[in-house]
Amino acid sequence: MSTHPANGRTYPASTAAGQTSVAMIARQAIVNGQQVVVGYELFNRSRTETSHTAASDVILIFNALSHAGTEELVGKKLIFVNCTHESLSGGHLELLDPDKVVLEIPPLGHAAADEVQARLPILSGLRERGFHLAFNHTVLQSTYAPWLPLADYIKLDLSVLAADQLAVLISYAGRHSQAELIAEKVETAQQYDMVSTQGVQLFQGYWFARPALVEAKLLTPAQSSIIQLINLVRQQASTDEIEEVLKKDAGLAFNLMRLINSAGFGLNREITSFRQAVMLMGLKKLFRWAALLLTASRTSGAPSSVGQTAVVRGRLMELLALETLPPDEADQAFVVGIFSLLDVMLSIPMESAIGLLNVPETAAAALLRREGFLGDLLTLAEACESSDDAVFHRAAGTLHLTSQQINLAHLQALAWADQLTED
Incomplete structure (x- = not known):
């Protein structure tokens, strides 16, 4: 039991446990060059979740918006949420203010051009409704050319891209898209200097902030x-x-x-x-x-x-x-x-x-x-x-x-x- 000194109210753990469910959500800041937070990427860290599924997307967004705790989980910042293609047509997106949400769209693996084209109507519809779309660097490949005009953000993973690859991708993205580039998994000052001098203006990684666990309580x-x-x-x-x-x-x-x-x-x-x-x-x-x-x-x-x-x-x-x-x-x-x-x-x-x-x-x-x-x-x-x-x-x-x-x-x-x- 714990007692709050301001009101003397005692909170019995057994009673509260019967009333709440608890989800563990990790959030990692995405910052600009002045290290001002522009958004948070959310990750489901609940022990009950063993894989990334359409259902886990739903639960993550729900927990983020209905979060009950002593601090705001995301406040008025952008919410970056990893999605599955199965969840993109889900009705839960109807509940959100599109302007606040960035949907991170995964690549299709060894995608054929017809598969990319088949997904285009759903992605275009989300963009028309006002959602922001983020892709990883594979969207710059020729196979994904139909998706590239829809990109608001392109993430460049510094853990898998070599310096010469990064330079080519940054240059190509600047010429062929309107997307803002996000360098992710930035772990050193040298990595930050390398991408920032080439025009990248948004950053995510341990150099700025490690993912912080937030215990999200729901009645x-x-x-x-x-x-x-x-x-x-x-x-x-x-x-x-x-x-x-x-x-x-x-x-x-x-x-x-x-x-x-x-x-x-x-x-x-x-x-x-x-x-x-x-x-x-x-x-x-x-x-x-x-x-x-x-x-x-x-x-x-x-x-x-x-x-x-x-x-x-x-x-x-x-x-x-x-x-x-x-x-x-x-x-x-x-x-x-x-x-x-x-x-x-x-x-x-x-x-x-x-x-x-x-x-x-x-x-x-x-x-x-x-x-x-x-x-x-x-x-x-x-x-x-x-x-x-x-x-x-x-x-x-x-x-x-x-x-x-x-x-x-x-x-x-x-x-x-x-x-x-x-x-």
Whole structure:
């Protein structure tokens, strides 16, 4: 167990482990000549991954964008992701802001011209959608001539290319493409000097930064909830029905809000409610996201007791808020309630947890300091769980709620949450 000194909250490892999945992601900086980071290449370092497959591409991108930790994994920098040709037509790419992502396209081995030509429509389509494409130096061979105009970046591997080869390739790329060149596996000052004097302006390798491991935590939703969401979307269910599923699974809700507010999603405004998220994402993208989440999911069954408590809190606070607020504003009460145990579920301080979601200031004040109307509601919900009569009556008086109103709402919230194990 560990206790955070700022709030005294204890994070039991056993509880957190039941709520999170952990992926190990390595990131290595790509820098310019001034050693300013322009992007990060991501590598899947999870022990469960034994080979590079289309599925591992999906999981890597998902983990990067839904990453839950005390620091941003990539921030607003470019994300360089190694791809398989099988994954390039995957629906998970629909979820990304193309301007933030560089897809590293592998060569085809001993490719024939017709194979290269056959892949061209997919690559051209990705480029037209705004994705950046990176290739290794083989794209400069005559066989790959159809791909060369699509290259935004060409990587030159200094571990396999001799100095005279590099000079020829750099010169040829400068004359026949618009691509920026990246010298990778730069390990010495001499290598850096050699390629930089020939016009290479981007660099990657141990000379600048070794790959750094980042432990990416994800709240793991129940697979049954994900499947239920997928079925509703396929049936073109109403926003209300979809919102109900999100409200019943803290992991599902967290992952959606985290993803839609990430830089990789490309929205210019903050999304603060599930209804907003569903409406802005639309059914097509929501289906893609749910399918992607199912791919990354490793566990099944109902949420743990902590997740269940969060759901009850959210519903109780929403029902009490509806006594005085319109439905749209009452939804904020639900968001505060369901995210009020994120610090326990993620084993990180609450301030770090809510920083991942960019919650509104009123919600942050409630979660961190129990301030404002939402803070009073949360205090009341916690008092209902702990049977603290003094705090209960004080909070009820502040909110002008009767014991009868609160007890009825609490029973309704408990019954509503119990449906999780019955659905």
